Amino acid sequence: MRITQGCFSFLPDLDDQQISAQIEYCLQKEWAIGIEYTDDPHPRNTYWDMWGNPMFDLRDAKGVMMELDECRKVHGDSYIRINAFNDTRGVESVKMSFIVNRPASEPKIHMQRTDFVDRAQKYAWDVRPQ
Amino acid sequence: MSTEAEITAIPQTVDLASEYETSGVAEVLRELDEELIGLAPVKQRIRETAALLLVDRARRTLGLSHETPTLHMSFSGNPGTGKTTVALKMAGLLHRLGYVRKGHLVSVTRDDLVGQYIGHTAPKTKEVLKKAMGGVLFIDEAYYLYRPDNERDYGQEAIEILLQVMENNRDDLVVIMAGYADRMDQFFTANPGFRSRIAHHIEFPDYTDTELLNISERMLAEQNYRLSPAAETAMKDYIALRRKQPHFANARSIRNALDRARLRQANRLFETAKGPLDAAALSTIGEEDIRASRVFQGGLDVDRSPPAREDTA
Numbered sequence: 020m021r022i023t024q025g026c027f028s029f030l031p032d033l034d035d036q037q038i039s040a041q042i043e044y045c046l047q048k049e050w051a052i053g054i055e056y057t058d059d060p061h062p063r064n065t066y067w068d069m070w071g072n073p074m075f076d077l078r079d080a081k082g083v084m085m086e087l088d089e090c091r092k093v094h095g096d097s098y099i100r101i102n103a104f105n106d107t108r109g110v111e112s113v114k115m116s117f118i119v120n121r122p123a124s125e126p127k128i129h130m131q132r133t134d135f136v137d138r139a140q141k142y143a144w145d146v147r148p149q
Numbered sequence: 150m151s152t153e154a155e156i157t158a159i160p161q162t163v164d165l166a167s168e169y170e171t172s173g174v175a176e177v178l179r180e181l182d183e184e185l186i187g188l189a190p191v192k193q194r195i196r197e198t199a200a201l202l203l204v205d206r207a208r209r210t211l212g213l214s215h216e217t218p219t220l221h222m223s224f225s226g227n228p229g230t231g232k233t234t235v236a237l238k239m240a241g242l243l244h245r246l247g248y249v250r251k252g253h254l255v256s257v258t259r260d261d262l263v264g265q266y267i268g269h270t271a272p273k274t275k276e277v278l279k280k281a282m283g284g285v286l287f288i289d290e291a292y293y294l295y296r297p298d299n300e301r302d303y304g305q306e307a308i309e310i311l312l313q314v315m316e317n318n319r320d321d322l323v324v325i326m327a328g329y330a331d332r333m334d335q336f337f338t339a340n341p342g343f344r345s346r347i348a349h350h351i352e353f354p355d356y357t358d359t360e361l362l363n364i365s366e367r368m369l370a371e372q373n374y375r376l377s378p379a380a381e382t383a384m385k386d387y388i389a390l391r392r393k394q395p396h397f398a399n400a401r402s403i404r405n406a407l408d409r410a411r412l413r414q415a416n417r418l419f420e421t422a423k424g425p426l427d428a429a430a431l432s433t434i435g436e437e438d439i440r441a442s443r444v445f446q447g448g449l450d451v452d453r454s455p456p457a458r459e460d461t462a
Contacts, residue, residue: 071272074279076280077279077280077282078251078253078280078282078283078284079250079251079282079283079284079321080283081250081282081283081318081321081322082278082279082280082282082283083279085275085278085279085282086279
């Protein structure tokens with residue numbers, strides 16, 4: 020099942036040129052770029068693994084693309100996302116986040132409904148292989 | 150780009166003169182001429198390089214060539230001969246011509262590239278390279294990267310990464326290596342990989358005494374100071390003497406000398422002024438401010454006062 024998280028995830032996957040253009044936009048806003056990867060795309064999993072340190076003071080998207088290529092070489096079968104962090108005082112949070120790499124076959128998110136006391140329903144979701 | 154755009158985009162002729170003006174190259178070269186004193190051979194080489202790149206760009210618009218020319222350069226010359234300043238101009242020039250996308254200059258030395266323990270160098274070098282992408286990477290005193298006496302030196306690792314990026318990312322980054330002429334030659338002999346990847350070797354001559362005097366006047370004018378006529382003669386003598394002493398760094402020595410002269414002038418005004426001072430008095434460097442320099446007393450190669458004699462500072 021196609022995972023939809025962050026910006027652009029309802030669009031077809033971005034190609035490298037489009038990713039570069041998005042990064043250019045972030046850099047022009049002076050946001051720091053971080054690359055993160057994970058094999059667990061559960062929406063509650065906010066802690067993805069960092070690929071190297073976040074990149075500050077970059078001027079050109081090529082620097083990020085180099086790191087992304089490296090990351091794809093090692094974690095080509097994981098989810099990889101790019102986060103753009105705004106460090107302005109009072110903001111200090113991720114302003115933009117989008118997925119740039121998906122595994123060849125995506126897991127599905129399975130919903131489990133359980134009966135509970137007094138006919139209440141409890142819902143749980145977990146990531147399962149297709 | 151689509152093939153459709155390519156077919157329609159190829160023009161039949163190119164007007165070099167108008168390209169020269171509209172690309173902004175003319176402006177950069179004019180700035181170079183106006184802002185930098187002397188350096189005639191350097192300016193000549195840059196003009197030639199600009200012409201080459203302009204023609205190359207024109208050839209590309211006509212579809213005659215497709216490869217990015219090698220633009221990595223080496224600047225060799227003594228300290229204070231304007232290598233960093235020219236590198237800045239060069240970054241501007243390459244940006245206007247469209248050979249680098251952003252046109253910023255990242256200036257580094259060995260310390261920024263080479264790590265201190267195993268596994269430290271590669272991330273450090275890559276970090277710098279990432280910052281320099283789309284611009285110009287200026288490596289000052291590049292020969293320190295290579296230490297022939299220590300075969301386990303991490304500099305070698307940085308060199309390998311640099312060579313790889315210089316080859317593979319020619320569209321993204323231009324590397325300029327700078328340093329003393331003789332040591333740069335040694336460096337290139339020991340690292341043939343660099344020699345073959347660097348297309349333009351530009352040599353920076355030392356400034357003559359008259360040029361240095363012009364430079365000092367310009368530096369002062371920028372800060373709204375001027376030399377009194379007697380101080381100008383003193384400055385001339387100072388330059389001639391300073392040149393013979395150790396650690397002479399051309400324009401940088403002059404800048405330091407002027408900074409100290411301003412200090413002495415402030416001190417003199419503070420101690421001697423009886424009444425109110427006008428603008429002229431506040432902005433004139435007198436002969437005594439320059440003659441007080443230790444350079445006139447045989448000179449010390451270190452600009453530090455001996456503890457017992459504070460008056461000579």
